[in-house]
Amino acid sequence: MDTAERRELMTRYTQEVVTDEELAEVLERESPSAYIGYAPTGEMHIGHFTTIRKLADFIRAGVDVTVLVADLHAHLDDEKSPFDLLDARTEYYQTAIEAMVDVAGADPDAIEFVQGREFELDQPYTLDLYRMLADTTISRAQRAGSEVVRQSDNPKLGGLVYTLMQSLDVAALDADIAYGGIDQRGIYMLAREMLPDYGYDKPVCVFAPLLSGLTEDKMSSSAPESKIDLTDDREAVREKLQQAYCPMGEAEDNGVLEYVRYLVFPLLEEDGDSFAVERPEKFGGDLVYEDYESLEAEFVSEELHPQDLKNAAADYIADAVAPVRERLLDDPELLAAAYPENYD
């Protein structure tokens, strides 16, 4: 695979790269590395799936991938995760991420998993952190994390320290590339600004798009009907897609189309399969799409009706989620320990 192909693989289905030139330079190195961090807070859902699926692209492009399960961050962010549940949730996140990577067609063992507390309590990390705390204004840290850290009327210090720690994580994990959702942009721009002052390289950034929810503009963990959960069975997936906002002919802010584009098609391509739509004869009979663009074109032209799209998308999404679901439910203690309030 030549560098051009690797760059294409690295950047497909992404929203932004900072910068393309730097990415090209990094890919020329001996063993380029990338990292993504997840704070183990609420249960993971299909929105995470699209972002994690791309890790398979990274691995295929010859990039070493580290996944940071940022347990301390999960508590620093307004105590989203109680301190006592950090280990259990870390274990759950790692298991879920491994299962999603597996579905994406990559070997989960190729990924290095790191728990935040393994290195965030040691020097020189802590010394660098105190130095950063000394010369970062409150408003700068607040702005960097405004899309990530929970906003409230009574913000805690933890939310500010959070952004500085995430910046340091990039350096401490020795990652050339910082990967994450576009909501992480503010923090990584802070990292690019500050890390050189402390003797570290500034990271290349690759950002995944944030997908629309099924019933709202953005996916919200507080709106259970707006997203597919990793533990949803086929029937639950169907019900949620049936309820999804999906105006005829409109591709903008259409969660159903977005899932098809960023999750279903990449997975189908992996196996060389096409997207098949079963459609009653009275509406014109079955349809087959080889790529997303042709599907969207027919949806926009109203040749493809939302109900038929939903039926097909539900089945493919259920197929993708099923192995993850089985893996998570295989160990009854996994979810019960991480979310005792949801699983008695």
Added chain:
RNA sequence: CCGCUCUUAGCUCAGUCUGGCAGAGCAGUCGACUGUAGAUCGACUUGCCCCCCGUUCAAAUCGGGGAGAGCGGACCA
């Protein structure tokens, strides 16, 4: 250490002064209309009024005690 404010439906909050059936908006549920959903109509649901004790025929409301959260003051030789 001292003082003040807040706590009511899933969420945001009215109601407390002056005691009298527990309220609004949003969310949610169900119908109608659409070959989906939404929008739009129509209907419906939602409670430890933070806890305990007292006053009263009657307490979300008044009095006392407590818990949690927030704000301010003081201390700075």
